[in-house]
Amino acid sequence: MTDGGGALLLHGEPGSGRTALLTYAHRYAENCVVLAGAGLPAEATLPYAGLQRLLDPVRDRTADLPEPQRHLLRRALDGEGCPPDRRLALSVAVLGLLGAAARERPLLVTMDDLDRGDGQTAQVLAFVARRLRHLPVAVLLTADVTATVDGVATCRLGPLSERDSVAVLADRLPEPPAEPVAATLAVTGGGNPQALVDLADALSPGQWRGEELLPATPPADGALGRAYRARLDRLPPDTRRMLLLAALDESNEPATLARAADAAGVVVEALAPAEAAGLVRVEPGGVTFRQPLVRAMVAASAPLAQRRQAHRLLAEVLDADAQRLRRAMHLAAATAGTDAALADELERAAVGVPTDWAMASTALCRAAELSDRPRDAAGRLLTAARYAWTAGQPTEARLLLDRLRATCADPAVAGHADLLRGELELRCDAASGAASTLLAAAGTVATTDRALAVQALARAGEAVCFAGDQYRYAEVGRRAAELRRPHDPPAVELTSSLVAGVAATLRGDHERAGPALRRAVVLGGRLNGSELTPTALACAAAAGLVVAVDGAAHRLAERAVGLARERGELSMLSRALELRAVAEYWLGRHEAAAETSRDGLRVARATGQVNCANVHLGMLAVLAAVRADRETSLRRIREIGEAPTPGSRPHALAGWARAVLDLADGRHAEAATRLASLARLGTGRGQVLVQVMATPYLVEAAAHLAHRPAATAALAVFDRWASSTASPLRRALSARCHALLAPRGSGEAEREFRTALRLHPTEAGTFERARTELLFGQELRRSRRPRDAREYLHQARETFTLLGASRWAEQATAELRAAGESVGPPDLPAARLLTGQQLRIAQLVAEGATNREIAARMFLSTRTVDHHLRNVFHRLGIRSRTELVRAFATDRHVGLASDR
Template sequence: MVTASPMQITVLRGRDEERRAIRRLLAGPTDAGAALVLHGEPGSGRSALVGYAHRHARKFALLASTGLADEASLPYAGLQRLLDPVLDCAGELPAFDSRLLRRALAGSGCPPERQLALGLAVLRLLAVVARSRPLLCTMDDVDLGDRPTAEVLAFAARRLRRLPIAVVLTATSAPPGGLPSYRLGPLDESDGAALLADRLPEPPVGPVTEALVAAAGGNPQALVDLAGTLTAAQCRGDEPPPTTPPADGALGRAYRSRLDRLPDDTRGMLLLAALDEDGAPETLVRAARAGGDSIADLTPAERAGLVRVEAHRITFPHPVARSAVVTAAPIAERRAAHVRLAGVLDDPAQRLARALHLAAAAAGPDPALAGELEAAAVTVGGARASVALERAAELGDDPARVAERRVDAARYAWAAGETRRAQLLLSRVPTGPVAPSGTGPAGPGRGGAVPGPAAPPAGGRADLLRGEVELRCGRTPAALRALLAAADVLAGTDRPAALSALARAGEALCFSGAQYRYADLARRARVLARRARVLTRPGDPPEVELTGTYLAGVSATLRGDLEQAGPALRRVVVLTGQLTGAALTPALLCWAASAGLLVAVDGAAHRLAERAVELARERKELSALPRALELRAIAEYWLGRHAAAADSSREGLRIARATGQANVAAVHLGMLAVLAAVRADRDVCLRRLSEIGDGPAPYSRPWALAQWAVAVLDLTDGRHAAAAARLAALARPGTGRGQVLVQVMATPHLVEAAQLSHRPVAVAALALFDRWASSTASPSRRALSARCHALLAPRGSDEAEERFRTALRLHPVDTGVFERARTALLFGRELRRARRPRDARTHLHDAWETFTLLAAGAWADQATAELRAAGESVGAPDPAAARLLTGQQLRIAQLVAEGATNREVAARMFLSTRTVDHHLRNIFHRLGVRSRTELARALP
């Protein structure tokens, strides 16, 4: 276990405004008093801020106390503890004030008509204490102690204008009126991460930090409690982190101590409120009446900060508070409360809630109640349906039905983003065959109705879900095994689900870079076809035809049969228009979007991915969102919408991390790194690459994206040979190993790097890219193909110029403007190298204007440098030293000043080393310098 640091943490995270208010309070004029109230739920940092005030009150005398619930029934008990150290000064008060104050603090109380006099006596006593030195008076948890003390202190705090006294009060409930107050809200993610870093010897990895902050609800004490339970493996992300703060932590103990002091009637009513998770006040009112109680019994719990009663909602300040109320009640009381709540939930819309309460009160198996839970669950879906089906499984007595319900519960949990819970439910499903006991309601994504009396085997559906979860969150080999096993088991009873398993298996192969194994997948598809007579057949529902056609199209694509692949994949895109209702799922839309990308219909692919995102949100299928957002980002990349692609990937990364989908999160990080590298944003690219780390296996998709990003940085920095080697190693098209599809996307960068490094490593990749581009109707792909051939054509040749002009003509004017500007830059550079500076400037100006409009600063700088080398100045005039140089000389001088060798400068500027030497001698002469070091100093 990772042990939290035993040293006192004095840095308060996320409380900047409150700390500033305390410092202002203590730094004010010595003859002008003031007060403030800090209020918030237990664990929010109120006591820590009082300690902060004490540490910063070095010039102040200090009176400090805390409200005690044990003394809440003793009038002025808190005031007596606060003033006890200075009661000797009461002799300096007028005799009446002294007697009144001493009587009240001795337990004799104060008549109502003397309350004003008592308040003034307390104020005068504080003024006497503050004569020689300013005074800080604090009362923590003032609302937990006796009410008369809170009223007197608030009275005095409102009357400090001309006294050297500062008062700081803290409370859980609403603060006293008439005083400046600060509500302590939850910490945000960055402050939560900083707090964890303070408490742990090694800060947790990013996804773990996000999960812990979410589990704590931003409560500082809950975060501290969670940090105390974190194991080293959980801190590294090797094991799932805790999802709730420990019940025996400091926050849990704080809530239980408040609960223990409440009247029995209040605790009973609080238990009803805690068990009714819907939080509807009318439900609680009816349940209270049914037991002869009143909702007014909750008033002491409100004052104690255990519950909030609002007009339309009853809420608890933190899940730990609800948990403390439930766990503190004996089991008999909990069952009775569940029965009482079930008795008042008679609306059809409350069917599931009623069944859950009855199930919670059940003492043993109850098949009838289990059936009611199952029937009610499928009407609501989501995480609640998962809970209901899990309880239905516990109440059942038929092993087959129990297994089916657990699989459905896991499916709903997975869809709701509760990955760990889905995995735990699946672990309780037998891996062997379980004889089906009949049909039952289908879980989400179960594939629709199944002909005949037998339901699909629970084991097969469990393997299908296990495979999907592993594909997104865990080990790809395990995912592949589970998915292929599911396809075999489901082939005879649920062909749509079997096809879905094969399509997921194909995703696993593509993710891991083992596309060559698609042959085995195709063989299994043929086996399935023989079992079902045909893989797809006339009269099949569109969703079945779509999945089968998608499998055939992807398989043909990966074996290079583009003539067969194109029509199949276009058919997949068309079939989505025939899907309606429950048949249309985010998974089918994602496969259709993937098909659209493979045949380069980027607009259609983007619309399909966008529809998948919308549908997943509508149905609250969080687990489907990261993959849909990944496909949307890829479509936006091809459409030239780099900023939109980055937004999609950032959202996908956030949701993938929140749902534990580590594999998809790594893909989004890789895509973000590529997008940053393409725009020459080195810092962002390197940060994203560091987040990926060295976890992805070689040839996996995250690994390939990371390699692509690094190669683009290499290309930008002039390391052309390294970039070419890195991109050429992404895949081996002849063998089907590696990330062929990623390499196809990266081919334009590979060709550019290969041409600059004079290496023939791009020939095979460009041949594949050409075949693909020519098989599509995409002008942007053909434009990129023409640009690649222009780069590989002989320098200064008519062929190069013709290819560049073809590329510029094919680039769409409304999309892909970034790539068009890149083509213009490369064409301008080619013309300048061919000693045609006037022709070059036209294209270089176009490139510079586009890059400037896109805020692509690094690329605009490259266009500027090329324009200067072509004899034209762009932008503001250079400082004095730089004005002595020509544009080409200035660029050479800048590269040398950055540390480039003459050979590297020659490679970057397409010059011979001898030419660079010649220019460098002239530069030294013009600037009057004798070394590279002096040159670097001479340049601005």
């Protein structure tokens, strides 16, 4: 500030941190004189009141001003005002006073809430703020989000990120909150610093430990609540009534609000002052609150009697049939005590809303409170917990189950609650205990709900597989067989067939496994009506993957994903995406599998499903490793962290990924050791199914070692499975493995390689075919048949290049050179190196479109466009959009030349 000053206006919503930033500036304004003031509503009608308080510390410096300015300024500061024609002179006098005060040391002038004080002070400070270029003076002003000062730079204070919100909470609590608690509070606080502080200060110890339900809004008596009440109190009474109706009417339907306003004796136009104050935006399509927190604080700040009256008005104008649930919820909000009839109505309305699970859960919680019989209340709480989990809210579901456990001793209800608790453990907690919980729940409900017991056993089987305790699947299979009946409904038969098929597969009885699993796949394709659920489709897809009908498994998983999205069943969406990603891996669609896993990871993290998130991270690590993308693979492994238990699926996937990276770098012994440790064959411990998937890599690593019993044993397991399927890809991989373990240069090795190439499907699995061609080329070259090797190495090199697998393309190039052929880098037109979607994106970039424009034209998210563009750059070996334009210009030139 020694050469010149400046000014900045900070504006934002109440609680956005404006005052805190000024306090920070005061604290660190070293070697500066600080003048600090604040606009006070109580003095808003007193001209120059704010200026008088601001300048009082340097009033003695008025002696440095010329006599006319000194006289005029003293009159204004003494409360005698300023004639309208002398306001310019007064503003110049204030500027001169600040310049005099800054002669020895720089000056920091701050005025908080500029818009809340008197207008005359605001006008003078705006004048001064525009004329600081040659003075060592800095002016910091703060105001509401709607305020501006012409000619002064402004900075809008936006909401904090989730990470920063969690940091604010952690700083205010006695110990760091549980992760789900912090995430929920961060959303409730809306990124508003004061809201987060108020929430943290109001939490009970049970709430911040995650043992009690969390508040849905910041406390009305907190600092933010008081700020909003003061802001609302400045509005006319009719405006406040209309704001409250708009805040409570979450349907945001203009007709509903208009009818409620008419019933209340007000008009929608009464919202004009609230719109001018920046609280809402009134449009033909409805009333929009500029921040979600504003809606919550308007409702929370209103007296209870007014809220209940507004709820009753809204209930009266809602249609009893078309808006049944919202009407019942408004009636419930206006009711004190118990009301059995209203509780029944809430329950009937809630179960009729199949997609808004969160709202239905809230309604059922309220119905439980209104119930006059404990058994009814318990049933409603249980359904509310299940709906909360379906909506992807595991914390709320878990807390409702805890509340149910404390109030209900009914064994039947407890069994159903344990089934839900076991599923939560499987997806969100330490999955090692989930199997026991689910097995116990299955035993409890078996006598009253056999279909639910079978479903519990299927979940228990999934839990033992996830944890790496496959030896326990025998018990799951035995108990499911006891529950099976000849004429079970299709969904029940499907689930029983899956369990029976997986149990037979894990004990190596593929003759029995195959028919059972194929039956599950067939039944999955026939589901309809109430039996058509994402859960049932996911079971059928899982069966398809185990029996290696990849196309059918992919269709079923895709259908499960679509249905889960359509119905809002977020708890199942991540699992369905996991199955789709595995199917895409086997179909050779690695890029699609990675995109699916990224989608699944986002869903899992948003819904608190830690175990599902780690599976997706493991799959992403494997997919990156298979493409020899070391950096991405290791980054995904680091994201998994140390949480997964050794032997669990995420742990095994991470080990598989590391082993593939070892293999790509020529560390064959390390790769073989890692892959052999994924499961302990014959004991049922470890990840048997993951090791089966990884067996081709284990054999490839072991082929370079003299001692390889683990690979031989794993291949025997893989062979028995592959031979029991109708999958050409699995049989091709089996033949390739046998070729690698055959003596080098032998007729057996060549015969098995040629069998593998004959079996590789042409419509899928091009990456694996290219890997077989590379390995066959290596075998032929090392057997001193370089001429024969070149054909396969060329084919492998071209496929890897087209797929963007640059590391494997480099290996093929190195093998070609070793085979006596002089080859340079791949010289393919850009269009041949890209997938169809990548090519379209690249063409649009070359035409000058931005990522946002491309996303709009192709109906994609900008995140997806960014991802594809990074892959385009990687495949073409370029680093910028300019180079991309040049590459496509070259392609067009080459194309024209060839046409001529």
